[in-house]
Amino acid sequence: MKLLVCGGAGFIGSNFIRYFLNVHPSSEVVNFDKLTYAGNVDNLLDIAENSRYHFMQGDITDLDALTVAIKKYGITRVINFAAETHVDRSIHGGCKDFVLTNTLGTQMLLDAVRFNNIEKMVNVSTDEVYGALRLDDFSKFSEHTPINPNMPYAAAKAGGDMMCHAYYVTHKVPVIVTHCSNNYGPYQFPEKLIPFFVFKLLKGEKVPIYGDGLYVRDWIHVLDHARALDMLLDKGAAGEVYNIGVDNERSNLEITHMILKILGKGEESIEYVADRPGHDRRYAIDALKITKLGWVPEYTREKFEQGLRETVEWYRINTAWVEKLWARRDEFNAHIK
């Protein structure tokens, strides 16, 4: 397979590329990435010289550039991670770039897929498009839950998802949409909760908790997400939506206490700060559909402590990667996902 990976220099895309090249020894990957503040070529330094890996800097809103990449490398399948992803930036920093990349960019990519006879496209999206669940019930998001985004980031992602649906119905573009829960693992840009807190604690700083800290997310290891996407590139049905999650609901406060314990720190390292406006209380994923297709996650809820410990340890020992980003800390110091 010759796979075009859009947004492959970010957190999930880079983990996916490494995984994909490893399990498909005769496939090639073209990483098409704009290299925004969140794109980091250091995430793929270890495979930069691999003859089956190619990099092209480009913007998914640019149909001509996408077409060049597809034709030059004889691309047969496409997966899209390219997005503006930070909720707080979409609230406090203006959200034009979110709409441009997450909605318009997805539509441009759909055109590129349509006009170049691509066999299959997977559009990687988020559980946040479903809106919020209550803390005091056991409901979960299924693929039939109405799209009801509350955050500008999520609304822009929902716009891209809707385009996928419309292009499938109208133009028979063979596209699949996925809605995954919160990811954790190595190589995440440190504006997001887990690396942000680990970075700060490693530097002896306090960690800020929004509001009462009882905001619940359903945490999945990034490699389990990569395994699910790899399977969908092969077995997923065009026009379908698949939820991805491992039944691992945890509050921000619980995650914080687990990280504090791993790093040998106490309550005094926590400071409570003013809440995020419109903060969604809880997300939870029903992943029965993809499980029935044969996806088996490795980091189940029971193995979360191990996965988190490995992740914290990765940030602790990869000092060159951390220090380079820590030098840019003014860019992310006020943000939490």
Ligand SMILES: NC(=O)c1ccc[n+]([C@@H]2O[C@H](COP(=O)([O-])OP(=O)(O)OC[C@H]3O[C@@H](n4cnc5c(N)ncnc54)[C@H](O)[C@@H]3O)[C@@H](O)[C@H]2O)c1
């Ligand atoms: N991180 C999570 O917990 C999570 C959970 C569910 C779904 N997702 C989705 O997964 C995808 C990847 O998330 P991530 O956390 O790896 O994001 P990230 O912010 O780490 O990386 C995004 C990548 O996209 C690139 N990019 C941005 N705009 C672009 C454009 N116009 N053209 C080409 N490249 C562009 C950036 O340079 C960067 O490399 C996103 O679509 C996100 O909505 C993320």
